[in-house]
Amino acid sequence: MDYGALADLLFADVREQPDDIEALYPPRNLPEGAKVTRMAPSPTGFMHLGNLFSAIADERLAHQSGGVFYLRIEDTDLKRAVEGGVEKILDVFSDYKLPFDEGATLTGDNGPYGPYRQRQRTRLYHVFAKWLVAQGMAYPCFCTEEELAATREKQAALKENFGYYGQYAVHRDMPFDEIKAQLDAGTPFVLRFRSDGSLDTRVKFTDLVKGPMAFPENDQDTVLLKSDGVPTYHFAHVVDDHLMHTTHVVRGEEWLATLPIHVQLFGAMGWRPPKYIHTAQLMKMDGGSKRKLSKRKDPELALDYYKEQGYCVEAVKEYILTLLNSNFEEWRIANPTEPLEKFPFSFKKMSVSGSLFDIDKLNDISKNVISRMDAATVYDLVLTWAGQYDTAFADLISRDPAYTQAILAIGRGGNKPRKDIAVWADAKGYMNFFFDELFAPDDQYPQNLSDDQVRAIIKNYRERFVMHGDSSAWFDDVKTLAGDLGFAPTMKDYKNDPQAFPGHVGDVSMVIRIAVTGRQNSPDLYEVINLLGAARVKERLEKAQNKLQ
């Protein structure tokens, strides 16, 4: 067989040689040790935690080493691609502040190693596919779906491995004339790799996280180009990661199964493969046992979920770093206010087995992260979220920004900041009573007090109410009121002789709190009263009093 003639027959319009293409993608001019990583999502419209997990590792590995982090859109599978899929990918990475140095953007491509969308790289794949045909390493296969299905049935009956290999690779040695006749007749074909691998030969491979491993060689004649000339993932990623000079590939461990194909293709092309990190599946606890996070069962797998609930980007990133690097939490305790970029990320600290995703832990981290922000930042972020997901609330809190920020400033700063908000959606429940529109009075007063006692506390507090400029003066009033109504004015008095009092100053202030805020838990009551202002406090006391008549 004249393979050169076959290559010309199959790719008549491909004139360039591999060297011509290589010349367009010269080695990158980067410092020693700089890593080149990429995100290579398919535009399916579904972005999940796994995408973010790899992206954070990729971004850190590249930028920490003075390298390049780029975005390549893997859109070869038209059945999975959806309208707006690329925008969605770009949105997610911009939300999560994972800046690409190169790659696809909304307005085209940015960078010298493009195009960065695989569908626009067909010409490049064809040059290398043609070269493989000319070397006798690839050939056209005209098998129909039905023929392949029949082969599969036969293999099932004989308990043989499935696939296109050995005696089942029926078009492997089709004579030139026959190929030509099929092409002339317009018969569709795929281009297959001619594998010389044997399952009896083991290939050694080292994953940077999973360590050394060995697996049988690939013996299947893998499809390189589909019948529309578009490459498969296997072929496209080999060509792209070579030309774009990727040094490290971080991808899900579901790709381990086809790694033998990738190793084989790099070898056939005479190229050095990048280093691989196959990341473990994200797991969750479900009824006492661990299982993989599932798209169908677990809404928290989708990144949309975090956006809708109003998770703050910093918190999600911080939590993912705790999963990615086992020493992150320790570092965070020692460096509570450093930006995440200061953490020395290392693939050596990545976990080999599945990471356990725990949303409660994320919520805790999130509360901590938000408690360290200043009120103006929290205000901006709550407003941005509400502007998209709760516009009535957004209108309310932006009516008087200074007022809302003053609410958010209560208990902020200092060594023990309040931790009421885990997601932006919590902000409404936390501060609704500051807005008359959302204030919901509560009549669950402390059980140990009679209605008469509650009534007396509210009535007297209302009559005597004055605003104070400091909290101890305010609290002195409450103590005096407690004493005048027969309650213990201090906890110490109460503890010394509990039988002597119907209750203590804490009970009195709880009644005031419930009357003013409509709830038993609220931020510091003195600050709340000051912010609500005398008129509103008196009005609420009056309403509470009337309700008890």
Ligand code: GLU
């Ligand atoms: N397009 C593949 C995916 O979305 C990329 C895998 C890789 O990073 O190589 O799973």
